[in-house]
Structure formats: C-alpha cells, structure tokens
Amino acid sequence: MLAILHPNTPLDSDAYRQTMHYLEHLPGVTVRVHEIQGVSQRLTEIYLLGDTKPLDKEDIEALPAVERVIRISDDYRILGRHRDDNRQTGFSYNGVDFNQSNLNIFAGLCAVDIPEHVEMMLKALEENGQVCTRMGAYKPRTNPYSFQGHGKGCLPWVFEKAGKHGIKVVAMEITHESHIEEIDTCLEKLGRPTGVMLQVGTRNTQNFELLKAIGRQRTYPVLLKRGFGITLNESLNAAEYLASEGNANVIFCLRGMKTEAGQPHRNMVDFAHVPAVKRLTRMPVCVDPSHSVGTREKSPDGILDVMHATAQGVIAGANMVLVDFHPKPEKALVDGPQALLMNELPAYLEDIHLCHDTWKKRQAIYQRLKGEVPE
Ligand code: PEP
Numbered sequence: 001m002l003a004i005l006h007p008n009t010p011l012d013s014d015a016y017r018q019t020m021h022y023l024e025h026l027p028g029v030t031v032r033v034h035e036i037q038g039v040s041q042r043l044t045e046i047y048l049l050g051d052t053k054p055l056d057k058e059d060i061e062a063l064p065a066v067e068r069v070i071r072i073s074d075d076y077r078i079l080g081r082h083r084d085d086n087r088q089t090g091f092s093y094n095g096v097d098f099n100q101s102n103l104n105i106f107a108g109l110c111a112v113d114i115p116e117h118v119e120m121m122l123k124a125l126e127e128n129g130q131v132c133t134r135m136g137a138y139k140p141r142t143n144p145y146s147f148q149g150h151g152k153g154c155l156p157w158v159f160e161k162a163g164k165h166g167i168k169v170v171a172m173e174i175t176h177e178s179h180i181e182e183i184d185t186c187l188e189k190l191g192r193p194t195g196v197m198l199q200v201g202t203r204n205t206q207n208f209e210l211l212k213a214i215g216r217q218r219t220y221p222v223l224l225k226r227g228f229g230i231t232l233n234e235s236l237n238a239a240e241y242l243a244s245e246g247n248a249n250v251i252f253c254l255r256g257m258k259t260e261a262g263q264p265h266r267n268m269v270d271f272a273h274v275p276a277v278k279r280l281t282r283m284p285v286c287v288d289p290s291h292s293v294g295t296r297e298k299s300p301d302g303i304l305d306v307m308h309a310t311a312q313g314v315i316a317g318a319n320m321v322l323v324d325f326h327p328k329p330e331k332a333l334v335d336g337p338q339a340l341l342m343n344e345l346p347a348y349l350e351d352i353h354l355c356h357d358t359w360k361k362r363q364a365i366y367q368r369l370k371g372e373v374p375e
C-alpha cells in the first residue's frame with residue numbers, strides 16, 4: 001500500500017508526526033519513506049510493506065498528512081503503474097523534461113575517440129537544435145583486448161565541449177560505481193557546464209550492486225538498458241532496484257534481444273514492447289536502434305534499417321532515441337559500421353519528428369472509440 005502525503009508537507013509538522021506515529025505502529029507493516037523533489041513541489045510517498053491486506057484504505061486516508069492511498073501490487077512498487085494510480089510520469093533534469101508523452105533525441109558517438117570528432121559531432125547537434133547527446137567514455141567490451149574507452153581522462157574536454165555547444169544532457173555509460181564519483185568530481189570542478197545521464201549497459205542490467213550504488217545517488221538520472229538475454233519482467237525489476245534505493249528518475253531503454261532469430265540484424269528488434277513498458281510502468285521509454293540493428297544496411301526504399309527501426313519505436317510512442325553517429329565511421333574505435341553520418345542528421349531528425357507527430361495523431365484516432373468499446 002502506498003500513502004501519498006499532501007505536497008510540501010513539512011517533516012517537522014504535527015500532521016506528519018501523527019501520521020508517521022500511526023503508520024509505524026501498524027502490526028506486521030514496515031514503513032519506507034520516499035521523497036520526490038519535483039520542479040515546483042516536494043512529494044512524500046510512504047510505502048507500507050508487509051501485511052497490508054487487513055488495512056483499511058479509508059482509515060489511512062483519514063490521517064492528517066495523507067492526501068490519498070493507492071493499493072500497489074508487488075511488482076515494480078515505485079516505478080510501476082497500479083490500480084487507481086494517476087501519479088505523474090517522468091522528471092526534469094538540467095532543464096530537459098523526460099516523460100511518457102514527449103521525445104528527446106540523444107545522437108552522438110558510441111565511444112569518445114579524438115577531440116576533433118567530438119567537436120564535429122557536437123557542432124552538428126548544435127546546428128540542428130539538439131541539446132542532448134551520447135558519449136561513451138567507459139566501454140564494456142566483449143574482447144578484453146578491444147579499446148575500453150578513454151575513461152576519466154577524456155571527461156574534462158568532453159564536458160567542456162558539450163557545454164560550449166549548449167548540450168544539457170550527455171548519456172554516458174558507467175561500468176563501475178567509482179565512475180559516478182569520477183564524473184561528479186569532474187563536472188563540479190568545471191562548474192557543471194553540462195549534465196550527465198548515467199547509462200547502465202545491457203551487460204550490467206542485473207549487476208545489482210552497481211544498480212544499488214547508482215540508485216543511492218540522486219544527482220544524476222539513469223538510462224537502464226534492457227538485458228539482452230533476460231525477460232522483460234527481469235529487466236523491469238532491475239529498474240526497480242534503482243528506485244528502491246532512492247532514485248526513481250529512470251528511463252528504460254529497449255535495445256534488441258540476442259538471438260540467432262534476429263539475423264540479419266545484430267539483435268532482434270524489440271520495439272513492439274514500447275507500449276508494453278509504458279503500460280506496466282511510469283518510466284519514459286527509450287529505443288536504441290543502433291545496437292538493435294547493428295549495420296548500415298538499406299532496404300530498396302532507400303531507407304536504412306536503423307532509420308526504419310527508429311520509426312517503428314517512435315511511432316509506437318517512444319520517448320527517447322539513443323543513436324550512434326560518427327563523422328568518420330571508418331575511424332571510429334567502437335561500432336563504426338552501425339553509425340549514421342553527419343549529413344544524415346537533418347533528414348533523420350525530420351523523420352523522427354514526423355513519426356512522433358504521427359503517434360500523437362494515432363492516439364486521437366483511437367480516442368474517438370472511447371466509450372464505444374469495452375475498456
Ligand atoms: C552502448 O549504448 O554503447 C552499448 C554498449 O549498448 P548496449 O549496452 O545496449 O550493448
């Protein structure tokens with residue numbers, strides 16, 4: 001059961017004290033407080049865990065600090081959608097909104113290599129009105145002898161350049177909890193010219209200690225990739241690990257599933273799950289067409305498979321696109337063969353906006369059926 005307090009309830013008020021006193025003395029029930037700082041208000045949610053079946057919803061709703069009560073299922077307690085649950089989706093970070101209705105595009109380098117390439121990428125993004133990017137400094141590689149990323153050494157110049165080109169959020173994968181501090185120390189030293197969204201890669205989706213460490217910090221939002229060889233339920237539970245430790249600013253990213261059946265693509269594109277994740281949880285949903293498709297193959301209609309896959313995700317309501325670009329893919333140190341080119345950026349953005357608008361129009365079509373078909 002979840003008790004949502006009136007917004008901005010002071011933690012030293014009588015109403016709060018009386019409410020907590022009552023809840024903490026319920027037999028067989030553990031109380032867990034979760035604070036959410038929104039743009040204009042602070043929300044306190046109190047999770048009642050354990051033997052909550054005998055509890056009366058109305059008794060709890062009558063407590064002085066409680067606004068309303070929601071009965072929650074066991075799955076995805078914080079990030080999930082529950083019956084009678086109209087809590088908001090999403091969050092704002094560094095001036096950018098992330099929710100289940102809007103769309104943000106994170107085009108950029110799979111892996112940071114040399115300053116010239118980063119500069120060319122960021123300049124192209126700025127010229128095309130983009131304020132987000134992806135830049136990999138810590139790369140988890142299958143082969144131990146492959147390039148593992150420049151690590152913390154490249155952070156100062158990457159962040160400086162990002163700030164110079166008006167980038168507000170850089171999606172950056174981390175593979176160890178020490179990387180959080182490396183990023184934070186560097187940003188702080190530079191005066192925070194840009195922001196970072198911590199990315200958990202598909203190889204680390206169930207690295208529970210890493211998830212807990214990332215979940216304990218509230219400074220940076222998180223992009224969690226779906227595990228490529230586990231069920232959707234297992235990946236959504238991984239997201240809940242972040243929230244259960246305190247950080248519910250999580251975006252869930254579909255990136256394809258590892259199976260021979262996915263050929264000729266690198267992975268089996270799973271973007272039909274975009275609406276399923278939005279129905280099961282309140283997380284904004286991202287699609288990564290680059291790591292799903294993994295090539296620059298083109299169909300006879302002249303459109304790259306990466307672009308078709310992007311369109312499929314966005315037209316189904318995706319809220320974020322994470323995509324590899326490179327000014328000179330033949331020189332890229334990681335994933336060059338799947339990178340889109342600088343001169344493809346404007347057309348690609350136009351295509352994405354067309355698909356996002358189409359998704360909105362599709363909703364309007366079905367809205368007309370409301371009341372005519374059973375819910
Ligand atoms: C990436 O986005 O750079 C990446 C390594 O993706 P994934 O974890 O999905 O393989």
Ligand code: MN
Binds near residue numbers: 110291334335
């Ligand atoms: Mn990659």
